[in-house]
Amino acid sequence: MTLISPACRDALQHWLEGQKALAGAADNTITAYQGDVGDFLSFMTxxxxxxxxxxxxxRISVADMRAWMAHARSGGVGARSLARKLSAVKNFYRWLAEREGFEPTAVLSTRSPRFQKKLPRPLAPDAARAMIETVDLQHATAWVAARDSAVLTLLYGCGLRISEALGLTGADAPLPRVLRIVGKGGKERVVPVLDVARDSVAAYIRLCPHPLTGSEPLFRGVRGGALNPRTIQDVMARTRLQLGLPATATPHAMRHSFATHLLEAGGDLRAIQELLGHASLSTTQAYTAVDTAHLMDVYNRTHPKA
Incomplete structure (x- = not known):
């Protein structure tokens, strides 16, 4: 950041503050924006x-943009990461151009590098169930085993992100039939809680030796602190080895599986979008791993011709 002029540094800071306060960007997003745009401004210096x-x-030109992208690629930045950086730079420039009153065509017209989008790989229904049923065999301590099973049940049964499940507090217990979840960017959604998920969390609560009240985390580590997401990742890694599942069987894959299996069962894509908390329907479509033929079958069954 020392290579950036004071005026540009101030402008970047004001933009970041606006992204956080007005657009509701998450802290991780703000950090990524700061790094991406900061690197761009440093390169231009x-x-x-x-x-x-x-x-x-x-006065940034098309040639300047090409030079920046070539420099990034030569430094080992992949196409996907460069596309993310370019998106951050364009967002900053839209804001800056509106504030300063100039035409940002050279920046905004820069084409994003093409890359192969990685499609999510959900588990098969029987594999998802086996994961939940087997994960509690990985720990000899009953309450820890119940905790791990409860977390995975929430991921698969409610489509929660791991951060959302671990963000629940004692005030959320016992789990109601409907949860209000604040997801990415402060977006709030309502999620129905299946009886199996409520029962699984209740079983964990009965066994947990730590007080689970108020604003304290609902899910605890063995020493009583907030449960680290890495712990769930590790226990799933041990479980998938035991079950012979691929390395793609991760906590996030349980959320993918929730969406895909709902759609396979004939669920409405827009309703699933709401349950997942996606801002765009296209994101939900990419999230599911249902083939086109099956999608057409669901469409024809739910939207019969007159």
């Missing part, structure tokens, strides 16, 4: 041989 003030940023 080195590329032009002098710190680039706001007026200089208005």
């Amino acid at each position: 080195l590329h032009h041989g002098a710190p680039q003030g706001l007026r200089a940023l208005e």
